Amino acid sequence: MTSVEELLAGLPPVRPVDPGEVTGGGHLVVLDDDPTGTQTVADVPVLTSWSVDDLRWGLRHPSRACFVLTNTRSLAAADATARNREVLDALVVAAEAEGVEPVVASRSDSTLRGHFPVETDALADDLARHGRPVDGVVIVPAFPDAGRITVDSVHWARTAAGMVPAGETEFARDATFGYRSSDLREWVEEKTGGRTAAADVLAITVADLRSGGPQHVAELLSGVRDRQPVVVDAACDDDLRVLASALLQAESRGTRLLYRIGPAFVRARIGQAASPPLDAAALRAYGSGHGLIAVGSHVGLTTAQLAGLRELGGVEEFELDVPTLLDPASRDDHVAEVSARAAEAMRRCDAVVRTSRTLVTGADADESLAIARTVSAALVDAVAATVRRHQPAFVVAKGGITSSDIATEALGIRRAITRGTLLPGIVSLWEPVAGGAAGTPYVVFPGNVGDEHALARVVGSLRS
Structure with missing residues (x-):
């Protein structure tokens, strides 16, 4: 069985990033398909309703983020589509009223269960309808705190026996959201029914993040068009912070990105450090x-x-x-x-x-x-x-x-x-x-x- 050390052997050294260096950008609004996405952050508002007034309350918070609990993982695909569009329509009104520019993230399971690409398709369609067409869909399921990491586009999960490719875990046999592929490029092809071939998915690797750094990754992201899927490696928080810095650079240049993420991304994107458990x-x-x-x-x-x-x-x-x-x-x-x-x-x-x-x-x-x-x-x-x-x-x-x-x-x-x-x-x-x-x-x-x-x-x- 593979260990974390074996997976990381030979990779470039970690590029340290101070959380406080990740600043700026729009207000991150996380549409969470169940409430567990809040597990890496502190002092961030959570909404279980998405009226315009509720969303305005969340957008006023100084944390630079808010969670909207959609619970769509419990819904059928058509209902999940309708709910995502309903939330986004209200968000556009609330954001205009508050004078903020929202950046939208679709948060789902770090073991790859959930309505993909149904939810990102619905959000991208609605964003286009509101005059905000999406250039790229950035897919970042890594959750290092829980032992879920992505290396060379292969997503891994920690088990009692060691690290296992995600497609070989019990989560991949889920009765509703099952899958076979562990390579995220192949997973995208599988989940889109071949609409997007694995070869058409942009892969950002650990080497890109650690050797190239934010500027290099931002240049890669700035080239995406027409909702191109982008799968991103991450083995630690610093990898995610490099990504967050690159995303902010790409977005400042006009690239419009939609995120499909695991829980750890939010902490990196809003510049929070990991905090110790409540005492x-x-x-x-x-x-x-x-x-x-x-x-x-x-x-x-x-x-x-x-x-x-x-x-x-x-x-x-x-x-x-x-x-x-x-x-x-x-x-x-x-x-x-x-x-x-x-x-x-x-x-x-x-x-x-x-x-x-x-x-x-x-x-x-x-x-x-x-x-x-x-x-x-x-x-x-x-x-x-x-x-x-x-x-x-x-x-x-x-x-x-x-x-x-x-x-x-x-x-x-x-x-x-x-x-x-x-x-x-x-x-x-x-x-x-x-x-x-x-x-x-x-x-x-x-x-x-x-x-x-x-x-x-x-x-x-x-x-x-």
């Missing part, structure tokens, strides 16, 4: 008491992390049985029973409400997605009923779609600020700023990051 003193400001952990993610890592949480102790678990949830005759009674028991448990310990661990899929991708939405809706209803009975001291949501649905539908979070991380670069804490959940720490924990003890460490930190 006990910061967390104590939110008060004390027992919390609620909601688990919808079904990947194997999440199941292992649940086992690690059991070892920590101080929790009671309540299972939502998926076959029961899919039966309309039994669903409501089952949800009511689980929520009542979880609320009662929070009076004495932390409570876990989780879906059963056996993955249930449909006959095709759309049917599998419909099942996932049904299960997620039941988990949302269970969490909403639980917090009505007993207000938790904190809420942890495990899984991308789970985190989005619980934030918007169970807790009614409309505006929040991401305050930092609980694990370095992979698990973020939001502070809701309005509504019934205002001031209650909300932890967005992706399903596919961390080791088997990560969930226990997060809950342990919150108990501090």
Whole structure:
């Protein structure tokens, strides 16, 4: 099995870039297909609604960025297209009202799951309609904090056994967003159904970033036209900062770029340094008491992390049985029973409400997605009923779609600020700023990051 050291052997040395050197450019607006994209940044606004007023609030923030939670990874392709266009139409109005120039990023999974090229096509079409035609689509899935790096255009993911090409991971077998290719040029060809050949994709390599530097990369980017896909290597934050500097140079010369990114890019693009996890003193400001952990993610890592949480102790678990949830005759009674028991448990310990661990899929991708939405809706209803009975001291949501649905539908979070991380670069804490959940720490924990003890460490930190 390949190690990180083997992948990086022989590459040019890292070109150090101070985060503060990455300045200027338009206001970065990240359309996030689930809420986990906030996991690398601090003090950045998050919107779960995209009215013009909400977007204007986000654009006023001094962080130079805001996240708009679209949750499109849980939608069918046609619905994802419509939602992206709806957000962009409102954004154009809000940006003109605030007098800012937005730069649009479509944030998706660092393991390559999501609606590509559906979302970038929708955004590029709409940008052209608003007089902002796109020259290039810059694809940067690398997320070094979580062990996802791109070298010579091949995307890799860290596993317990070592580094594995992305196309050979469990994520590539996703029932809805599966793929075969690990080389991002071939992945673009695969996902576009051959519309864009691998040979027509511009590749920016580690050598371009480290030996050529921002000026060289900016010259490469300045030559793209007609929405040409650009795939970019990155093995560390400094690689991403070189890219960010190059993008700013290319955009200052008039090149219009649309980004398709993983979480780490945002931190580099807005000039933030990686910050240490929130400490006990910061967390104590939110008060004390027992919390609620909601688990919808079904990947194997999440199941292992649940086992690690059991070892920590101080929790009671309540299972939502998926076959029961899919039966309309039994669903409501089952949800009511689980929520009542979880609320009662929070009076004495932390409570876990989780879906059963056996993955249930449909006959095709759309049917599998419909099942996932049904299960997620039941988990949302269970969490909403639980917090009505007993207000938790904190809420942890495990899984991308789970985190989005619980934030918007169970807790009614409309505006929040991401305050930092609980694990370095992979698990973020939001502070809701309005509504019934205002001031209650909300932890967005992706399903596919961390080791088997990560969930226990997060809950342990919150108990501090």
